[in-house]
Amino acid sequence: MATLENVPKNYSVLINEVRTGQVKIPQFQRQFVWDIKSSAKLIDSIIKGYPIGTFIFWRTNEELRAVRNIGNIVLPVQETGEFVNYVLDGQQRITSFFAAINGSLVERDDNKFEDFSKIYIDLDAKGEDEIVIVDNSGRPANSTIKLNDLMEGDFTFLAGFPKNYQDVILRYQNIIKGYNFNIINLKEASIDVATEVFTRLNVGGKALSLFEIMVAKTYDAVAKFDLAEKYLQLIKELSKVKYNEIPSSTILQVLAMIISKDCTRKEILKLPKTKFVQNWDEAVDCIKRSVDFFRASGVPVSRLLPYNALLVPFSYFFHLHKAKPTGEMKQMLDDFFWRVSLGNRYSSGVESKLAQDVSKIEKIVKGNLPKYEWSIDVSPESIMEVSTGWFGTGRSYIKAILCLYAMQKPKSFDNNLDVNIDNSWLKISTSKNYHHYFPKAWMKKNYPSMNVWEYNHILNITIVDDYLNKNQIRAAAPASYMKRFEKGNPEIIKTMKTHLIGDFDKFGIWDNDYEKFYQSRAKMVSKELLKRIIEQKTGNEHYDDIPETLEAEQEVEIEIGNEED
Numbered sequence: 295m296a297t298l299e300n301v302p303k304n305y306s307v308l309i310n311e312v313r314t315g316q317v318k319i320p321q322f323q324r325q326f327v328w329d330i331k332s333s334a335k336l337i338d339s340i341i342k343g344y345p346i347g348t349f350i351f352w353r354t355n356e357e358l359r360a361v362r363n364i365g366n367i368v369l370p371v372q373e374t375g376e377f378v379n380y381v382l383d384g385q386q387r388i389t390s391f392f393a394a395i396n397g398s399l400v401e402r403d404d405n406k407f408e409d410f411s412k413i414y415i416d417l418d419a420k421g422e423d424e425i426v427i428v429d430n431s432g433r434p435a436n437s438t439i440k441l442n443d444l445m446e447g448d449f450t451f452l453a454g455f456p457k458n459y460q461d462v463i464l465r466y467q468n469i470i471k472g473y474n475f476n477i478i479n480l481k482e483a484s485i486d487v488a489t490e491v492f493t494r495l496n497v498g499g500k501a502l503s504l505f506e507i508m509v510a511k512t513y514d515a516v517a518k519f520d521l522a523e524k525y526l527q528l529i530k531e532l533s534k535v536k537y538n539e540i541p542s543s544t545i546l547q548v549l550a551m552i553i554s555k556d557c558t559r560k561e562i563l564k565l566p567k568t569k570f571v572q573n574w575d576e577a578v579d580c581i582k583r584s585v586d587f588f589r590a591s592g593v594p595v596s597r598l599l600p601y602n603a604l605l606v607p608f609s610y611f612f613h614l615h616k617a618k619p620t621g622e623m624k625q626m627l628d629d630f631f632w633r634v635s636l637g638n639r640y641s642s643g644v645e646s647k648l649a650q651d652v653s654k655i656e657k658i659v660k661g662n663l664p665k666y667e668w669s670i671d672v673s674p675e676s677i678m679e680v681s682t683g684w685f686g687t688g689r690s691y692i693k694a695i696l697c698l699y700a701m702q703k704p705k706s707f708d709n710n711l712d713v714n715i716d717n718s719w720l721k722i723s724t725s726k727n728y729h730h731y732f733p734k735a736w737m738k739k740n741y742p743s744m745n746v747w748e749y750n751h752i753l754n755i756t757i758v759d760d761y762l763n764k765n766q767i768r769a770a771a772p773a774s775y776m777k778r779f780e781k782g783n784p785e786i787i788k789t790m791k792t793h794l795i796g797d798f799d800k801f802g803i804w805d806n807d808y809e810k811f812y813q814s815r816a817k818m819v820s821k822e823l824l825k826r827i828i829e830q831k832t833g834n835e836h837y838d839d840i841p842e843t844l845e846a847e848q849e850v851e852i853e854i855g856n857e858e859d
Contacts, residue, residue: 295482296480296481296482296483296484296487297480297481297482298478298479298480298481299353299478299479299481300476300477300478300479301477301478301479302474302475302476302477303474303475303477304471304472304473304474304475305470305471305472305473305475306471308388308475308477309392309395311379312369312388312392313369313370314370315369315370315371315372315378316377316378316379317351317378317379317381317388318358318360318361318369318372318378318379318380318381319360319361319380319381319385319389320352320358320359320360320361320380320381320382320510321358321359321360321361321506321509321510321513321522322489322492322506322507322509322510323361323381323385323492326385326386326389326390326393326400327386328386328387328389328390329408330408330409330410330412330413330428331428332386332390333390333391333393333394333410333413334394334413334424334426334427334428335426336387336390336391336394337391337394337413337426337441337470338424338425338426340391340469340470340473341415341425341426341466341469341470342425343469345476346387346475347384347387347476348383348384348476348477348478349381349383349384349387349388349475349476349477349478350381350382350383350384350477350478350480350491350495351379351380351381351382351477351478351479351480352379352380352382352479352480352483352488352491353377353378353379353380353479353480353481354377354378354380354481354483354485354488355375355376355377355378356485356511357372357374357513357514357515357567358380358485358510358511358513359509359510359512359513359520359521359522360372360380360510360513371515372515374516379479380488382480382488382491382492382495383492383495393410394410394413394441394442395441395442395445395446396410396442396446397409397410397411397413397440397441397442397446398410398411399411411440411442412428412440413426413427413428413440413441413442414426414427414428414429414430414438414439414440414441415427415438415439415440415441415444415466416430416433416437416438417436417437417438417439417455417459417462417463418433418434418437425466426441436455436456436459437459439455439463444463444466444467444470445467445470445471484563485507485510485511485563486507486563489507489510503542503543504543504546504559504562504563505521505525505542505543505546507563508521508546508562508563508570509521509522511563511567512567512570512571514567514571517571519571519574524574524578525542525545528545528578528581531582532581532582532585532596535585535589536594536595536596536715536716537585537588537589537595537596538596539596539597539602540581540596540602540605541602544602544603544605544606545577545581546562547562547603547606547645547648548577548580548581548605548606548609548610549562549565549570549573549574549577550562550565551606551607551609551610551613551648551652552573552576552577552580552609552610552613553565553569553570553573555610555649555652556649557606557645557648557649558645558646558649559645576613577609579612580609580610580612580613581605581609583609583612583616584604584605584608584609584611584612585605587608587612587619587627588604588608591628591631591701592697592700592701592702592703593697593700593701594700594715595715595716598693598696598697598700598715599693599697600634600635600690600691600693600694600697601634601635601639601640601644601690603640603644603648604631604634604635604640606648607630607634607648607651607652607654607655608627608631610652610655611627611655611658611659614655614656614659615659622661623658623659623661625828626658626663626664626828627658628826629663629826629827629828630651630654630655630658630664632670632694632823632826632827633666633668633670633827634651635690635691635693635694635697636670636672636690636691636694636823637666637668637669637670638690638691639651639668639690640690641690654666663828663830665830666830670827672820672823672824672827673820674813674816674817674819674820675816677695677752677753677816677819677820678753678812678813678816680745680747680748680751683695683751683752683753684747684750684751684752685728685750685751685752685754685755687728692752695752695819696752696755696757698794698819698822698823699755699756699757699793699794700715700757702791702792702793702794702822703792704756704757704758704792704793705788705789705792705793706758706759706789707758707766707767707775707776707779707783707786707789707790708766708779708782708783709782709783710783710785710786710788710789713727713757713758713759714759715727715757727757727758727759728755728757729755729756729757729758729767730749730750730754730755731754731755731756731772731793731795731811732749732754732771732772732806732808732811733767733768733769733770733771734746734749734750735769736769736770736771737749737808740771740806741808744808748812749808751812753812753815753816753819754808754811754812756793756795757793766778771806772803772806772811773803773804773805773806776798776803776804794815794818794819794822795811795815795818796814796818800814801814801815802814
């Protein structure tokens with residue numbers, strides 16, 4: 295059980311512990327931001343005997359990722375099994391004090407440096423004057439001394455000051471060396487408790503994420519394992535195939551699932567460092583295989599994935615089955631993908647549902663079709679429902695339909711070339727790559743009695759190039775702009791089939807008949823979805839992530855939406 299121990303330390307003990315690596319700054323602390331003036335005020339308070347607050351250390355032999363240097367002082371690494379004190383509260387003060395005493399040259403984020411050696415003691419200060427200053431210009435020669443020289447200068451150097459200052463120099467030295475720093479040690483505490491203490495002490499800041507905690511917990515200098523660097527390396531590699539938006543939490547879930555078949559926060563925090571490090575390469579390999587599977591299936595970019603969490607069960611599959619899935623196994627994996635995506639499976643209680651879905655993946659690996667406790671309805675009538683298909687890119691159902699659109703490898707209306715699909719162009723539903731085939735401004739004018747939700751619907755969305763949407767279509771009627779494209783693109787019929795839009799007459803395009811288009815496209819989308827789903831009897835439908843009122847969720851989006859497309 296965690297205990298607290300009050301351990302006052304004087305100057306010599308504290309400085310020695312920092313220099314020998316017994317006091318460390320954990321990496322999850324924010325960067326050192328105090329400037330030289332703040333540091334001078336701290337030293338001034340110490341000399342005047344003012345309290346400077348309590349330092350809280352977490353004393354443990356658990357090796358964490360820590361700040362490797364303070365200023366220009368390289369700190370020793372922790373020996374395996376050695377107890378050290380990680381600073382939970384007081385990082386700015388202790389770093390500032392150490393940098394000032396050492397006269398460090400501190401590098402800032404903007405690649406500029408601040409010279410902490412330019413902190414001076416005013417030997418002529420009286421009463422409540424500032425004793426510690428950062429500018430000694432205009433003062434008499436030898437009436438000031440650098441703090442670093444005061445504390446670190448040898449006898450010969452100090453003896454060189456005028457005799458009338460010798461007593462003052464000695465007095466200030468003794469005050470600083472004799473100052474007792476109030477230290478509280480948190481002992482016998484897990485990293486979860488330590489980081490919770492840190493979070494509560496820093497109520498004005500952002501709580502530590504699970505990833506930040508695991509970065510600290512899994513750091514291994516001997517194995518040269520740094521989770522933060524490994525994650526950045528993975529994302530850099532995934533960016534080459536446009537899957538660079540996978541959150542760090544999903545990576546942790548993949549690792550936990552591979553190691554223990556459980557990916558709750560509690561379980562992730564319990565993962566032994568050795569197993570975590572040993573299984574990292576395996577997890578990365580499984581994630582890459584999953585990405586290859588999604589891309590080969592027609593999901594070209596990570597932003598279109600209905601859930602990032604889909605990487606977890608698919609990575610678990612590739613952990614068990616290294617070969618490329620084919621035949622019935624591939625069909626069962628596709629079926630799993632669509633049932634999760636269209637059934638809003640991971641919209642709530644995702645960790646527990648991921649754990650449940652491990653058994654489904656294991657059945658697929660054995661060649662058995664899983665039974666699903668939730669149902670999906672891909673009938674045209676269900677797709678046409680406003681509550682089902684209202685367009686918002688944060689919803690798994692909508693992303694699933696967008697995946698279906700992307701799987702058709704959509705062509706550009708004007709030249710039949712491939713539409714370039716990129717993560718950066720798919721962030722919100724008002725992005726220019728999302729084109730309302732019947733533009734919203736046109737619908738508002740020509741169907742004034744129709745509710746906006748009926749045409750701000752996934753069935754009215756096509757994926758097009760940014761230039762086409764912004765410069766050639768705008769608010770034109772479908773019959774108008776399609777006649778224009780028909781003249782320049784002799785393969786226009788073939789082009790529109792890649793958008794799941796068929797015969798122009800049957801789809802009501804030449805008559806600008808939205809309702810006919812709406813119904814016809816619903817039938818075509820339904821037909822395509824049925825090709826990808828293995829029929830089986832299941833329980834009742836549910837849509838976990840549909841809000842009680844559409845207006846509540848879509849109000850802001852409609853206000854800022856582009857009225858032309």
